[in-house]
Amino acid sequence: MKLDSPLTFAIGDIHGQHLKLLELLRQCGDRSGDFAAKFVFLGDYIDRGPDSRAVIETLIEFETTRPDRVICLRGNHEAALSAIAGGDMSAMPSWLNKNGGDRTLASYGVADPAALPADHLAWMASLSLSHDDGMRFFVHAGVDPSRPLDAQHERDLLWIREPFLSSERDYGRLVVHGHTPQKNYAPELRPNRLNLDTAAAYGGPITAAVFIADRTTPVEYLRAC
Numbered sequence: 001m002k003l004d005s006p007l008t009f010a011i012g013d014i015h016g017q018h019l020k021l022l023e024l025l026r027q028c029g030d031r032s033g034d035f036a037a038k039f040v041f042l043g044d045y046i047d048r049g050p051d052s053r054a055v056i057e058t059l060i061e062f063e064t065t066r067p068d069r070v071i072c073l074r075g076n077h078e079a080a081l082s083a084i085a086g087g088d089m090s091a092m093p094s095w096l097n098k099n100g101g102d103r104t105l106a107s108y109g110v111a112d113p114a115a116l117p118a119d120h121l122a123w124m125a126s127l128s129l130s131h132d133d134g135m136r137f138f139v140h141a142g143v144d145p146s147r148p149l150d151a152q153h154e155r156d157l158l159w160i161r162e163p164f165l166s167s168e169r170d171y172g173r174l175v176v177h178g179h180t181p182q183k184n185y186a187p188e189l190r191p192n193r194l195n196l197d198t199a200a201a202y203g204g205p206i207t208a209a210v211f212i213a214d215r216t217t218p219v220e221y222l223r224a225c
């Protein structure tokens with residue numbers, strides 16, 4: 001199927017799965033054809049998977065060659081690494097041992113987060129927390145249902161699960177998010193939110209939702225296993 005208007009692709013958690021990312025970007029290219037598509041990456045590019053370094057290189061190049069059409073949001077994993085590399089060592093044990101940061105360091109061939117390439121660290125520190133396209137609110141983890149979308153706390157945008165996941169609040173936007181892996185490897189669409197974390201770090205695919213301009217919900221999903 002080829003769709004005849006510019007598309008928006010929203011892409012869930014990647015976690016160092018570079019081959020899956022390349023396959024998904026190829027599928028997105030096939031779908032968008034000659035039309036200039038917009039890409040919103042929902043964060044968590046690094047950790048757990050085998051090749052975080054290549055994922056970051058690919059995303060930086062992808063963004064550089066498509067100015068104004070690529071938005072890379074910050075995930076809690078990028079936030080943790082940025083904090084550690086900036087000298088906040090309190091997060092280091094959990095990042096290394098629980099969040100798969102050891103595999104990120106291995107992909108760069110370094111033992112110390114401060115030894116990571118300065119341009120990659122600067123890129124991770126520069127990422128936005130959310131993106132609002134008027135119909136959809138894109139964010140890594142979700143939002144605090146008790147606060148307006150424009151008055152959220154950074155910690156919730158990066159880390160929240162409940163009460164967001166169970167909330168039925170109408171935000172006036174579809175909240176498109178990742179962060180909480182779907183054990184069935186499938187995206188979860190509810191009336192007020194869409195979870196695109198299909199557990200790429202745990203054997204699932206990376207998933208892209210395909211949006212058109214005049215419909216809030218996705219017209220289809222692309223998956224790279």
Ligand SMILES: [Mn+2]
Nearest residue numbers: 013044179180
């Ligand atoms: Mn994640």
